[in-house]
Amino acid sequence: MSCSHSILPHVSTISGSVSFLSSFIAQIPQVLETYEDKTVEGLSPYFLLAWLLGDITSLAGAVLTKQLPFQIILALYFLTNDIFICGQYYYYGVLHENKLATPGHEHKDAEERMAAVRSRTSDVSINAALNRRSWFAGILCMITGANGSPISVGIDSKGGSNFSEQAGTVLAWIGALCYVGARIPQLLKNYQRKSTDGLSPFLFINTLLANTTYNLSIFTSCEYLESLDKWDFVMREMPFIVGSAGTVLFDLTYFYQHYILYSEDMRLRELEGRLGVDPTTRDETSPLLS
Secondary structure: OOHHHOOHHHHHHHHHHHHHHHHHHOOHHHHHHHHHHOOOOOOOHHHHHHHHHHHHHHHHHHHHOOOOHHHHHHHHHHHHHHHHHHHHHHHHHHHOOOOOOOOOOOOOOHHHHHHHHHOOOOHHHHHHHHOOOOHHHHHHHHHOOOOOOOOOOOOOOOOOOHHHHHHHHHHHHHHHHHHHHHHHHHHHHHHHHOOOOOOOHHHHHHHHHHHHHHHHHHHOOHHHHOOOOHHHHHHHHHHHHHHHHOOHHHHHHHHHHHHHHOHHHHHHHHHHHHHHHOHHHOOOOOOOOO
């Protein structure tokens, strides 16, 4: 049975579409998160720089290998998002030194944060709120299995100079390593702060979904299924496979930090933020959570 009569090409098309849409909107939640928090204390600058370098190399690779215009436009879009987030980091973190932080996101240790909440409410209310579990969010993340997926700038061996092909391959590998390595400094920063505050979980949900569906689209495509030399096909796509699949373990590690390891810190920050919205309208008998 030929590939065209199989269901797998349809799976590939749908997976590719999901990957594209997830990648397209991936960074928007982080932009909104930073705007709402008014601080970038939780963001690692090395995370942002590695991501920025990855998108720069992807754009350069797309240009050198003479990819389709929409691929180059997409790479420019990702790069624009990176520059915007870096601009937020400069504005809130460098220019204002994170002093604009909204309630619940200021620089405090765990004891200071607990004391601030206790000054507004009772220990019973605090414990009741802290014991609430975000089961739905945790289950959702495990089901979806989140942008850091490199755009596919597949090297075309039939056209272009050898130099362009080789340069494109080198840039693709640099981009892949940047995407994979970007998570490491961020996870370390989370560990040092014992918190994932400042990072939008939807950023990682989107990138994890984009990366898993990206690989699924490759291995269910007719190009792969009908290839006479599947090993050669895989090797040509290897930078993009590594750049997307290699991030999955790190993204799952973030979810473990956010929903399990440092979940109490996040709930305590949420409490502090709710109590700090309008102090004049709250007292110890006011409900903490609607």
